[in-house]
Amino acid sequence: MTDLLEQFSTALADRIAAAAPCVVAIGTGRRHVSGMLWRPDVVVTSAQELPDRPEFKLRRAGEETTARLAGRDPGTNVAVLRLAQPIEAAPPVAASAAPRVGTLALLVGADDTGAPTGRLGMVHATGPEWHSQAGGRIDALLRLDVRLGADEGGPVLDAAGGLLGMSTAGPRRRALVIPAATIERALDPLLAEGRIARGWLGVGLQPVTVPDSLREAAGRDSGMMVVNLAVGGPAAAAGVLPGDIMLDLDGTPVRRARALAAAMGPERIGQSVTLRLLRAGALQTLAVVIAARPTG
Amino acid sequence: MTVPGLHVRLAVADPVRRRGLAAMLAAAGHTVVDDAADVVLCDLLPGSTPPPEAEAPVLALTDGPAPELLAGVLPRAVEQEQLDAGLRAVAAGLVVRGPGAAPVIGFRAAEDFPPLTPREVEVLSLVGQGLTNKAVARRLGISVHTVKFHLEALFAKLEATSRAEAVAKGLRGGVIEV
Numbered sequence A: 001m002t003d004l005l006e007q008f009s010t011a012l013a014d015r016i017a018a019a020a021p022c023v024v025a026i027g028t029g030r031r032h033v034s035g036m037l038w039r040p041d042v043v044v045t046s047a048q049e050l051p052d053r054p055e056f057k058l059r060r061a062g063e064e065t066t067a068r069l070a071g072r073d074p075g076t077n078v079a080v081l082r083l084a085q086p087i088e089a090a091p092p093v094a095a096s097a098a099p100r101v102g103t104l105a106l107l108v109g110a111d112d113t114g115a116p117t118g119r120l121g122m123v124h125a126t127g128p129e130w131h132s133q134a135g136g137r138i139d140a141l142l143r144l145d146v147r148l149g150a151d152e153g154g155p156v157l158d159a160a161g162g163l164l165g166m167s168t169a170g171p172r173r174r175a176l177v178i179p180a181a182t183i184e185r186a187l188d189p190l191l192a193e194g195r196i197a198r199g200w201l202g203v204g205l206q207p208v209t210v211p212d213s214l215r216e217a218a219g220r221d222s223g224m225m226v227v228n229l230a231v232g233g234p235a236a237a238a239g240v241l242p243g244d245i246m247l248d249l250d251g252t253p254v255r256r257a258r259a260l261a262a263a264m265g266p267e268r269i270g271q272s273v274t275l276r277l278l279r280a281g282a283l284q285t286l287a288v289v290i291a292a293r294p295t296g
Numbered sequence B: 001m002t003v004p005g006l007h008v009r010l011a012v013a014d015p016v017r018r019r020g021l022a023a024m025l026a027a028a029g030h031t032v033v034d035d036a037a038d039v040v041l042c043d044l045l046p047g048s049t050p051p052p053e054a055e056a057p058v059l060a061l062t063d064g065p066a067p068e069l070l071a072g073v074l075p076r077a078v079e080q081e082q083l084d085a086g087l088r089a090v091a092a093g094l095v096v097r098g099p100g101a102a103p104v105i106g107f108r109a110a111e112d113f114p115p116l117t118p119r120e121v122e123v124l125s126l127v128g129q130g131l132t133n134k135a136v137a138r139r140l141g142i143s144v145h146t147v148k149f150h151l152e153a154l155f156a157k158l159e160a161t162s163r164a165e166a167v168a169k170g171l172r173g174g175v176i177e178v
Helices: A004-022 A180-193 A212-218 A257-262 B015-027 B080-091 B118-128 B133-140 B144-158 B163-173
Strands: A023-027 A032-039 A042-046 A055-060 A063-073 A078-083 A104-110 A116-127 A141-147 A155-158 A163-169 A174-179 A203-209 A222-229 A245-249 A272-279 A282-289 B007-011 B039-043 B058-061 B072-074
Touching: A004 A023, A004 A032, A004 A104, A004 A116, A004 A155, A023 A042, A023 A104, A032 A104, A042 A163, A042 A180, A055 A078, A063 A180, A078 A180, A104 A141, A104 A163, A141 A163, A163 A180, A174 A180, A203 A245, A203 B118, A222 B118, B007 B015, B015 B039, B015 B080, B039 B080, B058 B080, B072 B080, B118 B133, B118 B144, B118 B163, B133 B144, B144 B163
Parallel strands: B007 B039, B039 B058, B058 B072
Antiparallel strands: A023 A032, A023 A055, A032 A042, A042 A078, A055 A063, A063 A078, A104 A116, A104 A155, A116 A141, A141 A174, A155 A163, A163 A174, A203 A222, A222 A245, A245 A272, A272 A282
């Protein structure tokens, strides 16, 4: 006869053990990161932790194997490795219910030999779809109350053992979850082309206020100043200069970083957009053709 | 000047780059050695791994994300004075970062920072180049007092407590690449 706490503890250990066969350790040089088998020959891991290398050494339950980097998307932090030899291990099935704040989350990772590691967290915050600073769309916000170590890139499970997604270190290594749906959406384009195409203007923009004297002419009190300009990029080719303040993109005010990132989806590549901007106190209009964001 | 120089091991493969750094070290009174170094100076290119710090503290020159574990990280286009100060600080057991050195910042949302004024952006980018308030004032043709005023406004807007934090948040965090 065991009491509730022991039953609870045993249940946690069983959940981790069930997910363990699909967890691998990926050598990145000095340290390692965790990854999970998504298909027999496909491993998914955290793109921000992977150095730029064509091939990686993997360890699973003490055994070594190699995998080729098939693609990575900084926007969603999904990297995909293709295994030299497929491994038959069923990945956890997707969680059946949306995670609620306060429910438990189990983080499975791998130590440097590929043996499983476990971490227990709580769903700290949830939210709707969001955009990363690197320009990717993440289907839902899911923050946990733990910080990640080398278990980053491994599966995150709910209390029923269902897969919520992949653990990813946010600022100060606090755990975020990239939802399984986001990974699923990125997977095939990454396997086929090695990257996720995104629209690109070739500018770095900083939100700024429009000087008082120009507010009336601009019709806006804020815009985004061009602080970086990619040499040979679409904006540079169209005649955009550093210091220009972008006011509108196709008539829509350019005010928020988030909205702008959202406006650069892959479907925009090749389209021409009209930029209205302030330069040296005067209004200018330029046409820019959105290109595909270069890799790297 | 009788400040003794340091013994520096140069872990740099490219001969041209090596010669340039060696000249900067010699000019600052340091000696390039092969072992028993006080500090290891290395170039950290994307994808390469720095030498272990077991031998001596490592000062890495890189424009990429700064590895958290290294004693010193400075930009590749480091000035001789900064390099000298950085090497001495690292040899003395301190941690050195350039003002703009982003640590591995982690995956984050496209944040909507409060808009800065065009002048604040100018001040911040000069501070990010390591300029003092006096030098910023001279460059922009404004008073030191005004520079300080802009910086105080920036600190408040960005909720920053140091120049480095203001630069990191305002210039790195606030800029969106599209």
